Amino acid sequence: MISCRAPGKLFIAGEYAVVEPGHLAVLTAVDRYATATVADAAAGVAGEFGTAIGAPVGVHEASAAVTGAVAGVAVTLRSDLDGGVTLDCGRDGERLVPLTPDAVVPAAFAYVFAAASVIDRLLTERGIPSRPYEVDIVADLGDADGRKYGLGSSAAVTVATIAALGQFHELELTAMQRYRLAMLATIAVNPRASGGDVAVSTWGGWLAYGSPDRAAVAEIAAADGIDAAVHAPWPGLSVRPLPTPTGLALQVGWTGNPASTPALVAGLGTATRTPGDRATFNARSNDCVQRLLTAIEADDSAAVGSEIDRARELLLDLDQTSGLGIMTPRLHALCAAGIAVGAAAKPSGAGGGDCGIALVDRTRTAAIAELTGRWIAAGIQPLPLRTHPFEGETA
Incomplete structure (x- = not known):
């Protein structure tokens, strides 16, 4: 049995611009996780976990009729997301x-199956037999009611599944x-990610992070x-x-309203903005991120705060000119509370709900406490998150 976990994320700056290839963003990993556990399984035997997806009787025969000859259960996927569900897969x-x-x-x-399929194709290309297995997915990236915080649960699940299956097959x-x-699996589900x-x-x-040309990557794979x-x-x-900024405390607030990043990003393509407007936004965002990178590497807290505020203003302008709905009333309140206590604050990610962030001088404990109180009064839930450390090489 092999278990691998992957942390959630927060966008610090660069949202929306990073959707275009080569454009930049800054993100941080947080200590909430998705964990994938892979175990050997005999062909045709599935474990018990939650509710099976699909009809309990005749499901294999129906699939065989649609797809041709499917030889029993080769892979079982189980997840505690969405209340606990199971999916059997064949070949x-x-x-x-x-x-x-x-x-x-x-x-x-969608994402677990895409990850399993990518690994399966890789095994076939390398001439490695695929053993029957079972995958269990658990995550703590939402609240007790199952509502997601907007911490990148789909990505964390995909990365954890790829890592666990890679170890299971000794790749x-x-x-x-x-x-x-994991990226090939992700763009199979959401090509704009x-x-x-x-x-x-x-x-x-x-x-x-600078985003790759996903269309070119997909063409190579195909x-x-x-x-x-x-x-x-x-x-x-x-x-x-x-480097993690040493002088700033990263505070995270959840609006209580989950948002759909793919829907918001897709909406950018149909919003009433000219290509020139979008190019201007992308260029200004890149300039902001470049200055932010310089400030982070110099550990210049004041300059970091200035660029976070600038990134918020860019998102406000994008929202006003496109009508995407990035800034909800609670995200406005979250940012206003941060500004009131002298923090730099902005939405984190695509907006429309989910989370926002505030960076505060870590020595200003009274300001941090006041920010927490203001958020709670505005119906915003503070999330006690810490940075998950960097691991491995990027080469």
């Missing part, structure tokens, strides 16, 4: 397929190879295979660890 030739009546992957398993993957495999959350879930710590895509150059990709 149609060399292809992993869900054993559901319509042979469609349920949304609850000896480097951190960069794990990132690339920047991958910043995937990167920080892979490496941890504070990270400077034409030449997963192994080729893992080793080919990825245009636009850059990953660099950053």
Whole structure:
């Protein structure tokens, strides 16, 4: 039995611009996790966990009728997300397929199945037999009611699954190879995903990230295979660890309203902005992130705060001109509370709900306490998060 965990994330700056290849963002990993546990399983035997997805009787026959010859259960995926559910998978030739009546992957398993499929294709390309296995996914990236905080649960689940399956099949993957495999799985589900959350879930710590050209990467995988895509150059990709600022305390508040990052990012493409407007936003965001990187590496707390405020203003302008709904009333309140106590504050991620951040001089304990009180009064839940440290090499 092998278990691997991956941390959640917070965007510090660079949201929306980083969706475009080569554009930059700063993120940090936090100490909330998704854990994937892989165990050997006899073919055709599934464990017990939660509620099975698909009809309990005739599911294998129905799948076989849709996809051809499916030889029993090869893989069982189980998750404690969405109340605890199970998905059995079989093989149609060399292809992993869900054993559901319509042979469609349920949304609850989109990223786990994509990760398993990417590893499966890699094994086939390398001539490595795939053993039957079971995967259990657990996560603490939401509240007790199952509502997600917006800490990148999909990315953490994908990264943890890739890492665990890589160890199970003795693939000896480097951190960069794990990132690339997790990214290939991610863009199979969401082609617009920047991958910043995937990167920080892979490496941890504070990270400077430039997004790759996902369309080019997907074309390589489709034409030449997963192994080729893992080793080919990825245009636009850059990953660099950053020091954790020593003079600032990172405070995180949750609005209580989960948001859909893919929907908000997709909305950017149809918002009433001209290409020139978007290019201007991207350029200004990149300039802000570049200055932020300089400030972080110099451990200049005042300059870090100034760029966080600038990043917030850029998001406000984007919201006003595009109508995306980035800034909800509670995110406005979260930022206003931060400004009132002398902190730098902004939404973290795509907005529309989820989390916001405030960076406060860590010696100003009274200001931190006042910020917490203001957030609670505004219906914002402070989250006691710490940075998950950087691990591994980026080369």
